[in-house]
Amino acid sequence: MNTIVEPTLNPATAARTRARHVRHVAAGGGSVSFDLAAGDRVTLTDPEGLQPGHLYVAGPAGAAQALLPGFAVEAVNTASAPAFAQALLAAAPAGWTLARAEVFGAEGLPGAQVDLNAPRALRCALHAPGEDMQPDAQNAPTELIADIECAEPVAGIAPPPLAPPVLDLRIGAGTAQAYRVKAGDYIQVIDVDGRQCSDFLAFDAAALAQGQEYDLDPTTTRTLMGSASPGPGLLNKYYDERQVPLVEVIRDTVGRHDTFMLACSAKYYDDMGYPGHANCSDNFNNALEPHGVARRAGWPAINFFYNTIVNHDDSISLDEPWSRAGDYVLLRAMTDLVCASSSCTDDIDPANGWNPTDIHVRVYDASNNFSKGIAHRMTPDAAPKLTRETGFHARTSALTRRMVEYRGFWLQDSFSSNGPIDEYWACRERAVMIDLSALRKFEITGPDAEALLQLATTRNIRKLAVGQIVYTALCYEHGGMIDDGTVFRLCQNNFRLVCGDDYCGVWLRELAAKHNLRVWVKSSTDQLHNLSVQGPKSRDILREIVVTPPGNASMDELKWFRLTVGKIDGLPVVVSRTGYTGELGYEVWCHPKHAVQVWDAIAKAGEPHGIAPMGLAALDMLRIEAALIFAEYDFCDQTDPFEAGIGFAVAADKEDDYVGKAALERRKAHPARVMVGLDIEGTELVAHGDPIYNGRAQIGQITSTTRSPILGKTIALARLDVSAVELGATVEIGKLDGHQKRIKAVQVKTSHYDPTKARVRA
Structure with a gap:
């Protein structure tokens, strides 16, 4: 069988179109090939910085030097060249040779560019070399971009075939x-x-x-x-x-x-x-x-x-x-x-x-x-990326066919042997494993790394100790949220942001450039996958297999919102005491190539404790019970952290200015909407977006809702007009046209289960 796995959409040869602009992206650690015609203008970009880049050129003698004036161009022995470079000479005219130049070094600034002009028809390959990133390192290889302005664009040429x-x-x-x-x-x-x-x-x-x-x-x-x-x-x-x-x-x-x-x-x-x-x-x-x-x-x-x-x-x-x-x-x-x-x-x-x-x-x-x-496409001009599999996919896909597309990855909705309710109870009573590798990770390093995060987040990052983690919001100037996430402090000037949206990396780099900060924001999502181990038995399971150096916290010593570096089955991992379930829990971070071994080790250690795999359906029940918010449901760019129910993540003692500070101060002083919990009468289902009424007037809407197995009732998170907020007061959820059918609900605190966080702090 001819197996073709195509995680990105970068054709080996440029498709010349009626548009004058063609973009090619070399993924970190990979390469992309393209053809140039005489007169084409090429701009090479290192968008994130610190990424070495090599340009291979196939053409007549001297053509590479003409394309790359001012660069040290060296001839390449075709027999010893990488396969992608050898392919440049396939079907090339007789006499063509292969050459290479280093166009970006390992110390490059974010957004560094090289402008070139093609003297004649050439074949090129842009290579972004890099090694696998260890989970406690921050040297993720990142993408390089080649933008081509075609001298004579030609319409009607289809991209290369996916196979013969x-x-x-x-x-x-x-x-x-x-x-x-x-x-x-x-x-x-x-x-x-x-x-x-x-x-x-x-x-x-x-x-x-x-x-x-x-x-x-x-x-x-x-x-x-x-x-x-x-x-x-x-x-x-x-x-x-x-x-x-x-x-x-x-x-x-x-x-x-x-x-x-x-x-x-x-x-x-x-x-x-x-x-x-x-x-x-x-x-x-x-x-x-x-x-x-x-x-x-x-x-x-x-x-x-x-x-x-x-x-x-x-x-x-x-x-x-x-x-x-x-x-x-x-x-x-x-x-x-x-x-x-x-x-x-x-x-x-x-x-x-x-x-x-x-x-x-x-x-x-x-x-x-x-x-x-x-x-x-992360931005309108970004190259498209196809949904990819996580490092744990070989194990999760063998246990279920109920996969869903989530933010560019295939993740499990539930598992065939159990189902969401059983998985939910496994987390409440024993322990579960959840593949959450779709979370976006960014390595933030450099002398101004702390200054950037102090400017970009609502938390006081200066108070964050090495090895500590903090939950925060990232906001626009008007106070609306870009995303929420956690910031890890790995060293004095070394941080890791874990969030949900790829755009956070773009926004942070733009913010750093605007304020002339010397800092690098490198995407590491594809270098760092994570398995969430949650439930009251999670510590007992990880205690048996996580080995940490004497200077690092063991599983018994690791405190809430802290991290430690260690090994599982001899493989390097970072373990953080974080999660999205409201239970005692941890997240194990590893390189994707080690994911299957890490899964197997945790599954084996957890078997005597009744560990089970868990999917997103059960996770949704757990996070709603614990009032843990979800993007595009509980918040968006029109919602501030107070309206999203995470006002605690806006530091009251933060004197430094940060993006959205003035707007948030104004919104806090004059709130318009408040997040509340609802206990819903009866057993009828309600849904995200359902309107909430006081009499004939709509006063809010449901943001998230579930049938709580442990509470035995339907619960919800909802955003109400501030004038209608009163614990214990009754409101009505509108169904059909909002007026023909009403379901009563009582306002309660947002955390329906374990509001003191006793379980997660255990």
Whole structure:
């Protein structure tokens, strides 16, 4: 089997598009290859600093020196060169040689850049060398970027194939084509130049041969999937009216499509005043006629890349697609299919950016094994990253198929052998292991590291001792929260931020540059994965296997919100007494390559204590009981820490200025909304976002809610108008239209269970 794991989306050769700008990213410890044409301008960037960088150049003699004036260029022995560098000479003209230059050193400042001009056609590879980071170190290899301004951009060139294709089909602008796909094969629909919609149809080929048309059915798919737009995952499929799956979604690099509105038809253009305009439905009719498919006035389709907008009044409008050049959706055929794809004909509105362009379809053999994922872009100009697996995935995936996409990683929702309720009780009564490697980690070092965090967080970082951890908020100037997280002090000028949002790293680097601080903020998420060991037996389990040097705290000595450095089974780890459950607990931090061994060691030590794996569903129950907040539910950029229920994380004694300080002082003095707990009457379910009323007026909304197993009732966190806050007072949660049905609830303290934190402090 040809196994292809593609955690990032960096094609080996540049796709030249109608846009003049092309970006390539070399991941830390990796490389990226690209072609240059004569006259292209290249900007190389070390966005985080301290990252060495080597540029390999293949071209005629002297070409590398011409591209890199002022740099020490050395010839490279092709036979001993890395494989990615050797590949530059594959199919190159005779006489081309390989050379290399160091374009960034190990002491570079964040944002350092090198500008180059290509004297002629060349092939290049940008390498970001680096070793694996130990969990107590901070030398994470980080990405380098190559931005190319094309001298003569050419439209219509698709990115390189994911594997050798069995079908390579170009669908010209405003046309459609039909094609056959065997069961198990993969179908890649590519937006070649960006902002171009493509409708997709699929029919059961065996049924069609017998004169029966079973094609993708919108009502069946939406009903079975519980979603209008299935995405990548283990169960996300499109069905026909018999409830037979026809295709499975494997990858999606866009995340914005329309499912099962009609492909454009003659009626749409007639009504808009363009009679006789070409349309996708007629194009499909013509393409499918040789396969015996009856003509239809309009075809229900998967409208890939179509940007449908549902307005507040439920009306539907559209805008330009989100898709960029080279974006794609990858499907897998669940049975033999007759498929049809179009390049949408619409040039009278923003649907295709006012300019229809080509679509490209590739079919790959079933023997390939493509990773599943959704692409994420941290900022609009960032390179997309596909969902990746954590270091513990080999163990968690063997225990459950209930995986969910969470912030760019596949994490377990629950485990097949137990389920969320059993996992919950295991944490309350014994111990559990939770893979939380999707948390973002940033290494913050340099002489101004403390000054940066003092400026960026709501805590008084100056009071933080070496080996201590503090929970904090990061806010914008208006007081709204960017994120919450924990700051670890590893040394005098060495810190680690653990949070939920990749953007925190970008924001910290921008803040440091704005204030001329000498500090480096390096992303270490992919170098540091973590297993949360939580529950009353967690200390007993880790005591048996965590070995710490004499100068470091043992498991019995480790205090709440402190860390220690040690080993498990001879492997380096950092152990912190932190968690997200409200129970006694720890987090074990290790390099991903050691994750499976760390999991096995903890599982073996925990077996006599009844340890169990736990997923996100049970974790949600636990964290709501303990009033531990969650981004985009309990807070957002319109919510300050007081409104999020974490006013304790805003240091009252912090005299230094910090981002949002004036706004937070004003908001604290004149609060508008307050976070409260709710005990909900009866057993009916309520949900995030449900409105809360006092009489006819809405006074707040539910932010998080769960059915508490240990309390035997439904509880919630809610944000109320300050005028309505009163412990013991009754409010009503609106269902249906908010007025026809009301559920009573009583205001209580936010921590529904163990409000004194006696268990977590044990």
